[in-house]
Amino acid sequence: xxxxxxxxxxxxxxxxxxxxxxxxxxxxxxxxxxxxxxxxxxxxxxxxxxxxxxxxxxxxxxxxxxxxxxxxxxxxxxxxxxxxxxxxxxxxxxxxxxxxxxxxxxxxxxxxxxxxxxxxxxxxxxxxxxxxxxxxxxxxxxxxxxxxxxxxxxxxxxxxxxxxxxxxxxxxxxxxxxxxxxxxxxxxxxxxxxxxxxxxxxxxxxxxxxxxxxxxxxxxxxxxxxxxxxxxxxxxxxxxxxxxxxxxxxxxxxxxxxxxxxxxxxxxxxxxxxxxxxxxxxxxxxxxxxxxxxxxxxxxxxxxxxxxxxxxxxxxxxxxxxxxxxxxxxxxxxxxxxxxxxxxxxxxxxxxxxxxxxxxxxxxxxx
Numbered sequence: 561x562x563x564x565x566x567x568x569x570x571x572x573x574x575x576x577x578x579x580x581x582x583x584x585x586x587x588x589x590x591x592x593x594x595x596x597x598x599x600x601x602x603x604x605x606x607x608x609x610x611x612x613x614x615x616x617x618x619x620x621x622x623x624x625x626x627x628x629x630x631x632x633x634x635x636x637x638x639x640x641x642x643x644x645x646x647x648x649x650x651x652x653x654x655x656x657x658x659x660x661x662x663x664x665x666x667x668x669x670x671x672x673x674x675x676x677x678x679x680x681x682x683x684x685x686x687x688x689x690x691x692x693x694x695x696x697x698x699x700x701x702x703x704x705x706x707x708x709x710x711x712x713x714x715x716x717x718x719x720x721x722x723x724x725x726x727x728x729x730x731x732x733x734x735x736x737x738x739x740x741x742x743x744x745x746x747x748x749x750x751x752x753x754x755x756x757x758x759x760x761x762x763x764x765x766x767x768x769x770x771x772x773x774x775x776x777x778x779x780x781x782x783x784x785x786x787x788x789x790x791x792x793x794x795x796x797x798x799x800x801x802x803x804x805x806x807x808x809x810x811x812x813x814x815x816x817x818x819x820x821x822x823x824x825x826x827x828x829x830x831x832x833x834x835x836x837x838x839x840x841x842x843x844x845x846x847x848x849x850x851x852x853x854x855x856x857x858x859x860x861x862x863x864x865x866x867x868x869x870x871x872x873x874x875x876x877x878x879x880x881x882x883x884x885x886x887x888x889x890x891x892x893x894x895x896x897x898x899x900x901x902x903x904x905x906x907x908x909x910x911x912x913x914x915x916x917x918x919x920x921x922x923x924x925x926x927x
Contacts, residue, residue, distance in 0.1 A: 563599045565725070569718050576714040580704045588711060589676050590617075590683065590699040591718075596675070598722045613671060615650040616663035617683060618719045620695040621712050622649065630700070630712045640692025654727050664693065730919075737916045741909060751908050755899060755915070759892050761853065766922050769827040772851045772895055773816055774914035776825070777801040778907040779898040780818065787820055801825075803918065814843070815851075823887065829853035833868040840885045849888040851895075858889050 569591070573581035585591050597614055620641065629635040646664060650656050669682040685694040700712050740751045757763075758771040780799040788794035800819045816825035826839050826848050840848060854861065865886060869879040902911055 561596055561599070563595075565598045565722065566595055568721055568725075569595055569598070572717045572721060573714055576711075576717070577704075577709055580709075583704045584702050584709060584711065587702045587704060588699070589672075589679060589681070590715065591711065593672060593675055593683075594715065594718060598718070611653075611655050612659050612663040613668040614719050614722065615653055615656050615659060616646075616668045617695070618653070618716065619646045619649045620684065620693060621700075621716050624695055624697075624700075625712055625716065629697075630710045635694070635697050638694065640687060640690070640694050643691045643693060646693055654723050655730075734916060734919065737912055737919075741912055741916075748903065748908055751912060752899065752903055755908070755911060756896060758915070759853075759895055761855075763853075765827075765829050765853075767919070768829065768853050769815060769851075770915055770918040770922060772827055772890075773801065773803050773918065774911045775895050775899050775902065776816065776851070776890070777914060778902045778905075778911055782905070785821065823847075823849060825849045825851055825890075827851040827853075833865050834872070836865065836886070837869070837872065837882050840882055845881060845885050847885050847887040849890065850886065851890045852892075854891050855893060856891065858891060858894075861889055861891070862886075 570581060570585065573584055573591075577584050585595075594614065594617070623641040623646070624630060624635065627638070629638065643661075643664065647661060650659055650664075664684065665686075669684055672683050673679075681696055681698050683696050683699060685696055686692065695712075700710050700715075702709050702711055736754070740754055755771060755775075758767055763771075780801050783799045784796045785799065786794050787797055797820050799821065802817050802819065804814050804817055814824050815827045817823070818825070824843065824846060826836075828835060828850060829852075836848075836850060840846075852861065866879075866883060869882050873879040873882065899911070902908060
């Protein structure tokens with residue numbers, strides 16, 4: 561696979577290895593994997609970034625190089641890096657402050673195995689009892705022209721170049737947002753187009769969730785419901801939408817929650833209805849509203865849901881129970897309509913503020 565960042569990878573390899581750079585790449589599963597994981601580098605901030613697995617590789621290689629194993633060898637006798645130190649280090653890296661332990665513990669190895677199913681070599685070795693970790697040195701030593709080359713420093717340089725590119729793209733995104741906040745009233749179309757473009761099919765799933773939240777928050781916030789525990793004590797309460805945490809979190813399928821109605825929202829970019837039913841199951845069949853990155857008609861989406869429900873659960877009582885848990889389907893055109901309403905009510909600037917605020921949190925971006 562070749563993409564725009566592949567050229568950067570080859571430039572770095574040539575700076576380390578000269579003419580054999582391409583052959584080093586062809587012989588290295590690790591470099592090929594990293595090439596795939598960095599494909600979003602030059603697509604701007606709106607393309608999904610890959611940090612967790614790359615950072616797991618980075619911190620292990622950093623430990624490997626810091627201790628000089630790439631020069632003096634004898635890595636086989638190393639007692640291994642402590643998990644706590646590796647975990648702390650990956651959270652110090654750009655965009656890494658909220659990373660969890662999954663990549664170091666299993667996710668990197670699982671994904672690597674999918675890429676190279678015939679290979680018996682996995683990137684991370686670990687001693688669970690002692691909580692010690694190693695990079696698999698067999699992936700670092702590449703033999704070309706009867707000479708063995710250690711690619712550890714080159715891999716570090718490639719990942720650092722990827723981080724720099726993604727950070728630059730995100731800073732540009734934030735800067736654009738800030739500039740649009742200050743546009744004149746006559747330039748509202750620029751703000752509207754910018755936000756609408758963030759709903760496009762190729763946008764990072766995290767940004768789609770953030771923009772969906774910002775739009776819906778200001779769509780609902782001036783709607784009022786009446787609650788009370790006694791007829792003579794009824795209160796008018798505005799609908800308030802809350803983002804429950806970070807995207808891709810293990811939160812049981814709750815991305816947004818609405819107070820005081822207790823509505824749950826799940827944002828998804830898949831049309832695989834099995835995922836919808838899994839989310840419903842995780843919440844013990846509590847009703848869910850689905851925000852779907854799709855341009856399809858709602859009737860078409862509902863027909864797919866019904867067909868798949870009956871396919872998975874041929875007993876009517878069961879399939880109807882699942883379908884009854886789909887409280888509402890909100891698709892991209894619906895979000896655009898609600899953005900228009902927000903514009904008419906003068907909330908474009910607030911939506912943009914919300915996008916900036918949530919993006920800083922989601923992408924671990926410090927001022």
